[in-house]
Amino acid sequence: MCGVCTAAALAGVGLSRWLKIDDSISGLWIGGMLISLSIWTAKWLGDKFPKINFFGLTFIVGFIYYALIIIPFYQKGIMGHPKNVLFGIDKLLLGLVVGSIFFYLGGELYKIVKTKNGGHAQFPFQKVVIPVAILAILSGIFYFITK
Numbered sequence: 001m002c003g004v005c006t007a008a009a010l011a012g013v014g015l016s017r018w019l020k021i022d023d024s025i026s027g028l029w030i031g032g033m034l035i036s037l038s039i040w041t042a043k044w045l046g047d048k049f050p051k052i053n054f055f056g057l058t059f060i061v062g063f064i065y066y067a068l069i070i071i072p073f074y075q076k077g078i079m080g081h082p083k084n085v086l087f088g089i090d091k092l093l094l095g096l097v098v099g100s101i102f103f104y105l106g107g108e109l110y111k112i113v114k115t116k117n118g119g120h121a122q123f124p125f126q127k128v129v130i131p132v133a134i135l136a137i138l139s140g141i142f143y144f145i146t147k
Contacts, residue, residue: 016029016139021139021143022091022142022143022146023078023084023090023091023092023095024086024091024092024094024095024142024145024146025095025139025142025143025146026092026095027091027092027093027094027095027096027097027098027099028095028096028098028099028102028135028138028139028142029095029099029135029139030069030092030095030096030099031095031096031097031098031099031100031101031103032099032100032102032103032131032132032135034062034065034066034069034096034100035062035099035100035103035104035107036103036131037065038058038061038062038065039058039107041061041065042057042058042061042062045057045061069096070093070096073092078092079092079093086145086146091146095142098138099135099138102131102134102135102138103131103134103135105134106130106131106132106133106134106135107127107130107131109130109134110126110127110130110131113126113130114126114127
């Protein structure tokens with residue numbers, strides 16, 4: 001993941017909240033942003049401080065980022081409202097989990113496509129387009145589910 005991925009995910013969050021889009025859709029973009037930030041930060045830490053570069057670093061960084069988002073959302077009442085649920089799960093939390101999983105899978109799909117193409121992207125910014133396109137498609141699906 002890269003800084004452009006992170007900026008795209010942040011832009012999606014800001015836009016969805018500004019447009020009063022359903023929390024499940026906002027959660028998708030928050031989840032994508034958190035995955036991107038976690039991977040990006042862990043890579044930066046590993047490069048900057050090689051002595052702390054270990055197997056679970058990305059998980060620990062991700063856990064911290066998720067806690068920094070989820071705990072304040074619950075404390076402020078943004079998450080946890082009994083009438084803001086979809087499939088029995090808080091809409092924002094559901095979107096966050098689904099968005100995280102699919103954004104990560106989009107990054108993995110990029111790696112597979114790149115490997116099959118001799119180690120090169122098939123078009124410029126493919127690394128950004130694949131995960132962000134997946135979140136955009138999921139946003140459309142969640143829009144119709146929650147409409």
